[in-house]
Amino acid sequence: MNKHLLDLAWLSRLERMQVLSRRLASGTQVGKRRSRQTGSSLEFADYRAYAPGDDLRQLDWNVYARSGKLFVKKFLDEQELHVTLYIDCSKSMGYGEPPKLERAVQLAAALGYISLCHLDYVSVYAFDREIIASLRNLQGKNKAAQLFDFLASLSVRGTGDLEQALRSPGAVHGKPGVSLVLSDFLFESGYEDAIAYLQATRQDVTLVQLLSREEREPAYQGELRLIDSETGTGKEISVTHALMDEYRKTVRDYQAALAQFAYRRGISAVDVKTETPLEEVVFQVFRQAGMIR
């Protein structure tokens, strides 16, 4: 397991989290997931260490008898939830302190771990303008190491194009579920069509926009030629207060446009500052956004 990826100390906290899907709030599947949680299913899936507050009826007394440790039995649900994580690996993700990609990977690890803990199917896609790497249909906590290794191996490359990536073969597994897109959403070609396409594949989409401080509050001065890390094109600016005000306004507008787009599509969008501590993002931002419980 990559130590840098996630702090082991709060993996156990993550275990008690659950990735929420708005889809489950309605329809017949709601009952299924809930019933799985109450252990109505008979198909054994996994053990989990006991934590105070767990239903004592779920305790595996046999194991306790053998080992003296308390374990809660997990039973497989008939209706699995597919959690798909899309990680933007374009070059623009390599900026920030910490780099946006690192934060994105950490978030993906956390979310993936939570999902694995809840016996959801987890798929991870790394993309720039196409899917560059993927890990599909992981299930069970024992796959966490595999997930973490995969995530740790990701690095930035190439120009990002969300739509082209999502439309590339094998980018969508076709099963309804939850999709989380971790990106800065700074695509020349836009993100709207891509997200709509993703939504059309019966995915409950959540957009996590990662923006570094450099992008939100650039501390530039003087005459500059800004070179795009992905396209390599330059843009000359003469930094003035007024221009910086205008830029900040543009950033706000861009974020607002994303939020507006998400709102109209009935999906959720989360704005994450890369410098915000990971713990805070997971336990506060994601929680408040209703992504996890």
Place this chain on the structure above:
Amino acid sequence: MQWLALGNLGFLLIVPAIAALYLLKRKVEDVEVPSTLLWQRTLQSWEAVRPWEKLQRNLLLLLQLLAAILLVLALVRPAVPMAGAIAEHTILVVDTSGSMLAREGGQTRFQRAVAEAEKAVENLGSGQAVTLIEAGREPKVWLSKSTEKEKVLQALYSLAPRPGETDQRAALSLAGAIASTEEGSGVMWFGDGGGEDLHEPGQSTAAAVSIPGPFRFHAAGRSTENVAVGAFVTQTGSEGTEGLLRIDNHGSQPKKGNISIFGLDQNLLDVGTFSVEAGASQTVAFERLPAMPAYRAVIAAEADGLAEDNEAWSVPYGSGKGRAVLVSPGGNRFLHQALQTVGTVELETETALPGGKSGAADLWIFDGVVPDKLPEGNILLIAPDKKTDWLPYQGVAEVTGDLESVQADDPLMKYVDWREVHVSKSAVWGSIPGLRTLVRAGENELIAAGTLEGKKVVIIGFDLHDSDLPLRPAFPIFMQNAVTWLSSVQSVPIGPALPGEALAVSLTPGAAKRVLTLPDGTSQPLDVQGTTWLFQVPEQTGLYRLTEETDGGSAPVERYFAVHMSEAESDIAPRMLRVSSGKAAGTDNDEDSIEGDAAGQSLDGNAQATGARELTYWIAALALLIVFVEWRVYRRGY
């Protein structure tokens, strides 16, 4: 627009220098950013909302270039040509003669002239100097080659018109002389050219005075309408005083008006009317005016240019005329003629000594007779022939030797030249106390004068027929002196004078205190000796009073004399001054050009020396403002 220092245009090289510095300075720093997407959007909206913002990246450069260009512009010294001075060294001549007092349109000509001169001074370019000359009775240089406008203006404001005349020729000569000593001098004349006409009728186009350098004549005024009191004479007659008033119309329109005659005490004595044709004169006579020491005639006419010449004082002629009795048994044509010529006495002629009391006369003249007793009055005794108790007559003696004046400074001997006079025989008398010898020949006393029993006595020892004195110029002068001295009113009336001229005032001999009162009421005690005093008449018209107190405690003698404006000044018609100048700058040969605004006259050539208002300071101030703006822009980071 003129450029006074075009050579400084070389400083424009600063502009490419600044631009080059900017090019060198404009080192764009490359910064790699995650994505320029947001920047593109920013710049798009930025330039859409504020298209001029594209320029703003060069705003500092533009401002710097603008400031630099303005500074160079200031260095080049641009100037707006104005009607100003005409040369590097301009000699301003301002006429202050009486005709400049004429009012036209609520302003006197002098005020107009000063306003024009002021304009010329204010439009003075830097480096242009001004010499200010007042063309008065004598030209006076107020300022010489001053470049300080303030001083010039102050001197200009200190000028005041006076009722006197102007010696234009002298002023022109002075201006010409100053101009000739300095290269690049020009003369500007502010006046009406009135007063003495410099141009003789026969050679009206010829220039009177030559001036090296440009000459411009600024005619102040164009009106010719003026009515003046040409002359006012009064004479004491047998039935009161008679007055004669001449009214001159110098204008081109017939004039009507009223005349008022006032006495010394400002009481209205008589009124009349006048009606004068254009360019003509009218004489109005007044009779039986009450006796007054002086009279004032005031005329009022419509459309009158000059008000100062509408009033005249007159001191009655013959006032204080004494009564003289000539007793000449043999008759003396010379004496009779001479006494009548003197004119200050009324002469009665007797052939024999009057018997008994025949009344008093102011002056007794005994020719060849000697009264036994001195009559009342002063005495002129000629050729005594007998001894009386007051005259120690000793007979007749031949005169040998030349006549010589003993007391040349005596009032009686004034201007009298005895050298050509010869006398054959003369009476001889012993010494008489109180009399002093005036003329002697050898041992003989020929003429004596003095006070005898309180009476003034002059004794001429010889018969006029025994001498060639009556044929000499000395005779009327001596007679005049003698009669004047002997007259009870001791001096002749003082004649009228013009302001500014020197007036010989005869003084009462022996007066202890003399006070001269000017028309404006100010008095000045006179501390002068002698019988005449050369009085420099101040620039005031009106009635002057000379009060003399004699030692004897008798009533002070008051004498008046009038000072009038010169008749030439009453002719206010402006005249063009024509001057042969090195460069004709504005003197137009056309007589009508006098109607035109002098400032509008074209300036031929020599444009650089014309007056100009420099814009240097304004432009420099603007440059400073732009530097300030640039600083603000820099500070705010635009």
